[in-house]
Amino acid sequence: MEPSINIMLISSCEPQEPEENITHMDAWLYKAAAEGNIEVFNNNQGLPLESLKTPNHDNVLHLNLATQENAVSLFNRFLLKFMFFPVQYEICSPSLPNLITRLRGEKRSDFIEQILTKCPSLLLQTNAKGQTPLHVAARYGHSAIVKLLIKSCAKPRDGDLEKLGKDQVNAVREMLRIRDQESNTALHEAARCGNVEVVKALLEFEDPDFPYSANEKQETPLYIAARRGSGRLLSLLFDKFKSTPHGGSYGRTALHAAAMAGDAEAVKVILKKKGNLTKERDEDGHTPLHYAAHLGLRISVVEELLKWDVSAAYIGDKKRGMTPLLMATRQEALPLH
Template identity: 40%
Template sequence: MNPVSIEIEEAPLLDSNGEIKQQMDLNFFKAASAGNSEPFKDMERDVIERLLTAKAKNTILHINIISSERENVSTKFVEEILEKCPALLLQVNAKGDTPLHLAAKFGHFEIVRVLIERAKLAQRGDEEPESGVEPFRQMIRMVNNEKNTALHEAVSQGNVDVVKILTREDPGYPYSANNYGKTPLYMAAEYENRSDMLRGLLENRTSASFDMVLALLENSTSVSHEGPNGKTALHAAAMRSFAVDTALPKLLEKKKNLIKETDQYGWTPIHYAAYYGNYRTVNLLLETDQSASNIADKDRKMTALHLAAGKGDARTVERIISGNPKCYELVDNRGCNFLHYAMVSFHVGQLRNLLENNPLARSLIDEGDAEGNTPLHVLAAVRPKEFHDVMNRSTQANYDAVNKQNVSVRHVFNYGYTELKEEIQKLSKDVGRGQYSKGVIRIRKVRKYVTKEDYKDTRASHLVVAALIATVSFEAAFTIPGGYRSENGTAILRRNKAFQAFIVADSIAMVFSLSAVFTHFLMAPKIEKTKDFNQGLLHASIWFTVFAMGAMVIAFVTGTYAMLVPSLGLAIITCLIGLSFFLLVIWISCL
């Protein structure tokens, strides 16, 4: 790892009144950065204390720690300078950082160990400190301008070894929150370094987040778990998708009581897990305490089930209902049950499956909200074109049910319901007091349908392309590369691998292009009988044509290669030019 780069600045020499006395020789800065203590051996102690950089107010000890390589750190300079000038141990820079803060932040475990040992030596022979706290613990507990201790700094960077030594050396200190409202345990629970986690999974080892949480919970006797806005470390873990493999199990083991703790919005950890779609986290929380899913938030009285339904997470909805069936009928402050939300956010297939296979969900189909709108009112208002795809004959429902404005489901389906649709649109953009970062509800895009006019405009061009590919493929099969043997009519290149690949690719192009033509043939009667039709068949014909194009390119490349193989260079160039078609397709797809 390369040394941390810092801006070299002229450092003034300050007197006792803080006035600039003279400029520090730039060589001192370079010597400290390189770990060379020779220039400082003959200096007086008070002079070394006053060697500070102009802006950051870093001492030579700060400079050395910042400049040290993490993978090859040396403690020699630190030991020699502290031997000569012990006061630098607790001297802070402009940000309030002690050398320990910086060593913890940059993960210099050996330097951290030396600093703590040096602080312990300073106490030997002294009387019991007036505060009752040893000097080395005072150093560990010192906070900078952001109210971060060295432990905060170590956790923020995922420096596990430093976290372990700091928690072992001062196990009884609870560590308060910093300026951002975060304690070290909260920071460890929310820490997410994806490369570290993936590497841990591949190498079958634990992640930094897990190791830090473990060290804090096992080494500290009174560790605090608070975070910003009333959150706890368990909230932080529930928001992280990887936490179920890292911090979450250990937190539940040691601090199970946090599962029902709410933040300033009234959200429990399971609220966050459901909102962010962390299915495995929801599953683990329900296994620990299923009753946590009954808790509603403060603003909208929404449970985790409402949130999962609002985000369109069918799997989490089913898990919550199966784990705690009692919560299925709970309503929010608008009187909406979870099915009202599901009607907006679920896929058609998910809705149909929910209503057909879950009797609890099916029983809510005619339950009205505070305005009398049933889930069917919502479906008809927001997704009228998909209404009958969802409501098949097996689902019994009252289409004549009316709301408090005397508007029936049937009326909404036939004429729309602007007021209800606009209300749902607002929910999709409402972030509340900031807890709904992606809106209260996710509106599922209505599946597009192709009109008769749309189809007629595209059908002719699609048919021409598909028919042309079929024609070319058919002709290529009988005008093969290399020709035939006159005596028996067999292909001259029949044993050539490239020729064999040509025949296979040409056959595939032929089949796919004819499939595209046949699909258009099937759609023709449907377009005459219905005003709108599902574009599934049109999509199928398009993909058939695309695959036929790809197969035709491969046929061209392999056939050309089979004939030009005696001129290998030309054959390779021709193949590369032909295969550039696929690069073009990928590029266009990414636009």
Template identity: 40%
Template sequence: MDSVSFGSECEFNRDLYKAAIKGDIQPFTDDNQHLDLILTPIKNTILHVHLSSETRKSTLFVREMLEKCPSLLRQVNANGDTPLHVAARHGCFPIVKVLIQYAKTQPQDPESGLEYKQLMIRKSNNEGNSALHEAVVSDYVRVVEILTKEDPEFSHFANNLGETPLFIAAERGCLLSLREILKRCKSAAHEGPHGMTALHVAVKNNHLGITRELLKNKESLTRNRNQNGWTPLHFAAYYGSFSITKLLLESDIFAAYVADKDRKMTPLHMSVSIANSSPKYTLPLKKKYMHMQIIEEIISQCPDCCQMVDDRGWNVLHFAMTKLTVLQLNSLLENPIIRDLITKKDAKGNTPLHVLAACRPGAYPHIKEKLKASRYHSAVNKQNDSIHDILVDGSPQLQEEIQELSNSDGTGPYRRGIISKSPFWIFHRLPRYEKTKDSELVVVTLIATVTFTAALTMPGGYQSEKGPRQGTAFLSRKAAFQAFVITDATAFVLSLAAVFLHFFASWNLSRFWFYRAHTRFLISSAIVAMVVAFSSGTYAVLSPSLGFAIATCLIGLSFFLVILRIGYVFEKRRRRSMNERSGA
């Protein structure tokens, strides 16, 4: 017999569709009706239509339809969904119970030897999802409870995406559903795509409670590795989950010694390589230094893992030199195990100090003070470059290697780069310096020229009459004039000092950014001194017209109000941006 379509032009069929949505039994009481043949264009039966609707679901309607047509129980639509799939997807707990109770009354399947309810619960749709998959996606705990209770022997297969229900619960943070699966399923499968496990994805998404539950029930997952060779501890270290790192180390301390497949990096290497990342790559700002806590925790629990190196021969101190602040480095070097790594060379003969000199020469003097022994600083690499050579001339080859390690397009295992980019690397800051150097030199040259000219053409002129005061300024005894001379001279000296530091910084690389910071301070101070010189000089000249002098002086000093206003607006916007980023 041909199926009766809901979608025909027949008024009768539209009425049937509306009746199925509302759960109205009356239109389906005709004994001659074949309910399993009444289908929508996508092959939804009346049960599919009713369970997918937004109206209140009727257990009475479902029972009556199953009594009239038991084959509706396992009939699938175009997506391969049975009524149980739809009921689980919408969290219809009473309907799920009715469907399973009715399935228990059906005979056992002769081919598989399974009960009818087991066949229904294990049935997968076109996406490979069972009813349990559908329930876990939306965290319908009561549906998960009854499905796992009715078929505890089934491990629950992975769907077409390679995800098991346990994996989905861990990924989405569905703690209650995960507990039900672990509690009732005797051998719940934990697999996910790309070799990931439920523990991997729970750690990656920073689900502390789920991680704790998985470690109670599946402790062996701590050493499972995904297709890139990452253990859950790698994810905890890379993404900055300190609490989870502690849990994993307490559960299996030997996971700290496992290296990944691609670059032989241990969790300690990863935590150091991503530490102190710029806001673009970090967790919310309050967690910015979480990686430092992870580093200290791993070292305290597994001190000898500091000796391990990656495929380039880099130890933890090589990575630390690229990322940690001077304060953090000095703190780390208090540990004798870490301090012994200072002379260890990588595959190209570079010690950690070579790396520091190449990417952060400004930090080198502060670390050198910590390491008094000269033997630390005399090493040369395979290119016969000493640390001093790199400080003076740089090391394009080593700098290029570090930049390559920081490259990231947001894909692959190292989504933030093998080493996350740092705004303090010299080879990132030099281009910015080159762009601003010319404009800064123009500013300081202008200040020096203006102040020098103002000093030679004194406001009010000079004494021309013969006598002991010949050649002196007319206004030399006025306080305002004296303030002009002092501030004008100050601006002139500060601008010349800035010019000198620009010149000196260009060939003293190890102190480059120290001089660079002082140059900006000198230029700012020179501008302030020049504004005060202008205001005091005009006041001294115009003082006979007191009102005019005061007005002109105030106009000059309004410079500071403008700067304060701009600073206030900038700080307000910066804080709002930080709050938005932290909230995200």
């Protein structure tokens, strides 16, 4: 019996709910999708790509993008063939890892593009976690794929993304703002991954006035970038948006997160834009300086915070009224004077 195919027509870039009537992937199709083997799909034209899913409702794109082939393993297996030829080994070994990574990236892009040509509706399908392929591409730092997915959604004339009409831009923005079951957008995932090129691609067509609010963990993209201690990501977000929600879990701010990460550059970037956060206290009454003093990761973080607002050293927490100065002394972590 032929598997049933549930045809969906896309009128705009809105998320497609996981299919109730799905065709589960056989092992050979799962392997082909994970490896990006387009020949298997070219040789089997009758495959119901639209309804073809894993038990987690991942479609072919989700599966391919989530597969992380170990580049080091590939590199080592490749070098084994050269080890008995010392001259060739010395010449090839320094550059092969980058070559393998680049070739795999090109193969993945070609696979994704051909699959989308066969079945465009896969672009906006969500899996059991409510994630689109763009979520997955952003999470794993596939910058070239993120750009490809955006281009596929925009459908630019002559392939020129610089000449998009209003409807095309709005379609892209709808896709960018799709939230999964934990209220993460692709930008939340990109901030968590820390890939600057992915974040740049996601911000290119976004509205500077659009507020990216917190996910279910109460984390905004700015907070997540701060927790990574990434000054570059923070600068990108501040430069793009007119208003940047900075909240995080447990009442913490992005400045708390940067202080906890021990990154002085990230702290400096936040202070230049939101210097009033030095005295903001979390649910326990701790300021960013409390965390910097308690963790004792880097004295440069403490210095940056004190340089901006020395009075923060004398703010007590809720439980014991302990100040950052006293906390540092008791922890014997940093010499505060």
